[in-house]
Amino acid sequence: MTILLIIALVAAMGATAYVLVRGVIAMASGKDNGAKQQEWMRKRVFYQGIAIAIVAVILLFAKGAQS
Known part of the structure; x- marks a missing residue:
């Protein structure tokens, strides 16, 4: 999933x-x-927002994997 x-x-x-x-x-x-x-x-702001949301999800998964 992370990949x-x-x-x-x-x-x-x-x-x-x-x-x-x-x-x-x-x-x-x-x-x-x-x-x-x-x-x-x-369009640029939209794609930046998507990228930031994906980073947030990745960080949430990383935090969950540590616990």
């Missing part, structure tokens, strides 16, 4: 990094309007 959570965490971190880079590139190029840039920001 599956770690794989999910790496995927969420990768998605966060991808969306962050795409958003920065879009902002730097000036092609996208403000609404599109906000959409990239919302």
Whole structure:
């Protein structure tokens, strides 16, 4: 189960990094309007939230395994 959570965490971190880079590139190029840039920001925050939730679950499992 822990291996599956770690794989999910790496995927969420990768998605966060991808969306962050795409958003920065879009902002730097000036092609996208403000609404599109906000959409990239919302996606990044969403994937970061998923990654944080997975880390919390991993820590809960780790704490339970110690007891």
